[in-house]
Amino acid sequence: MKSFRCDCGQRIFFESKRCVHCGAAVGFDPQSLTMLKLAPTGEFPQTKTPLYNDNKGRTFTYCNNGHQYDVCNWLVEQPEGSAGERATWLCSGCLFNRNIPYLGNTENLLRWRKFEFAKKRLLFTLMRLQLPLESGFAKPGRGLLFDFVEDQRTDPERYPENFATTGHSNGLITINALEADDAAREEMREELNEHYRTLLGHLRHESGHYYYLLAEHDPNFVQQFSAWFGDPTRNYEQALAHYYDHAPIPDWQRFYITAYASSHPLEDWAESWGHYLHIYDALETAASLGISDKFPSQMSFHERIVTWRSVSVALNELNRSSGLGDVYPFVLNEAVENKMAAVDACITALALREA
Numbered sequence: 001m002k003s004f005r006c007d008c009g010q011r012i013f014f015e016s017k018r019c020v021h022c023g024a025a026v027g028f029d030p031q032s033l034t035m036l037k038l039a040p041t042g043e044f045p046q047t048k049t050p051l052y053n054d055n056k057g058r059t060f061t062y063c064n065n066g067h068q069y070d071v072c073n074w075l076v077e078q079p080e081g082s083a084g085e086r087a088t089w090l091c092s093g094c095l096f097n098r099n100i101p102y103l104g105n106t107e108n109l110l111r112w113r114k115f116e117f118a119k120k121r122l123l124f125t126l127m128r129l130q131l132p133l134e135s136g137f138a139k140p141g142r143g144l145l146f147d148f149v150e151d152q153r154t155d156p157e158r159y160p161e162n163f164a165t166t167g168h169s170n171g172l173i174t175i176n177a178l179e180a181d182d183a184a185r186e187e188m189r190e191e192l193n194e195h196y197r198t199l200l201g202h203l204r205h206e207s208g209h210y211y212y213l214l215a216e217h218d219p220n221f222v223q224q225f226s227a228w229f230g231d232p233t234r235n236y237e238q239a240l241a242h243y244y245d246h247a248p249i250p251d252w253q254r255f256y257i258t259a260y261a262s263s264h265p266l267e268d269w270a271e272s273w274g275h276y277l278h279i280y281d282a283l284e285t286a287a288s289l290g291i292s293d294k295f296p297s298q299m300s301f302h303e304r305i306v307t308w309r310s311v312s313v314a315l316n317e318l319n320r321s322s323g324l325g326d327v328y329p330f331v332l333n334e335a336v337e338n339k340m341a342a343v344d345a346c347i348t349a350l351a352l353r354e355a
């Protein structure tokens, strides 16, 4: 993540809606990928939605999900003289939502807020990497959509389904609302014997399945994929059932970033993809804050891995000094690095295809 400053000089964050120093309204402009300081300039007469100007005289409103529910700080630029129909009020990030949970209780509002923050951070990294990014509403079957959903466990009266599984299918990423519940997610993490489980981690992983779909038409990619990850057509249901019924292979650390990555080549891919995005975002943050001297976009892939090895050790040690667990409890050995290099090649090819 880049670091942002208000026009007054104060540091502001990707999630900020107000500058704590000068009190100005601020918001994220997805067009320029930057945070803008805003000055109120009136409201739409029909809807009473507040309007703001930036320092270049452009007019914006907050996304309706920010204006009405305080779960989003992205801006929507208003073309001059526009009537402000409802459809134009959603920001380009919220246009990827297909379903959100029932909003009649405060728990779901809080869960949705966490989901939006994590999703926006994912979208920011995807945009920084110049990956193709289109909503499934605009491009059915090829675009990306999100379902953030509940099941019996959170609302048995409204949702009859026993288990809404977090996953990806044909461009649709489904995230169970419980993943935004810290206590419930921690319980699932312990039950599944994982070292790391976060909403953002899920979103990054699932986006890997989505981009696999976009890449698999390229015969070069498929050849590379099979060389590093194995046969993607291996029976998926059987492999996953086997993984959950048995202990992971004993020396999985030699070949995989996580035990789960050993379950199937496509899961290995999605785990490697997720870690690639994780490292890219964290290195961009480190450079923005002056912790490292180069941005990941200025580094070769191997340089990123070398830098991340030292930055992540420092982060882990700092956390231990605070009496907390490791921030990055993973080992990036050569096998894992090679797989991430294949992810890097795929991202470069997809970004070029888009350009």
Ligand SMILES: [Zn+2]
Pocket: 006, 007, 008, 009, 010, 019, 020, 021, 022, 023, 024
């Ligand atoms: Zn300020």
Ligand SMILES: [Zn+2]
Pocket: 063, 064, 065, 066, 072, 073, 074, 090, 091, 092, 093, 094
């Ligand atoms: Zn929004």
Ligand SMILES: [Zn+2]
Pocket: 205, 206, 209, 266, 267, 270
């Ligand atoms: Zn997966």
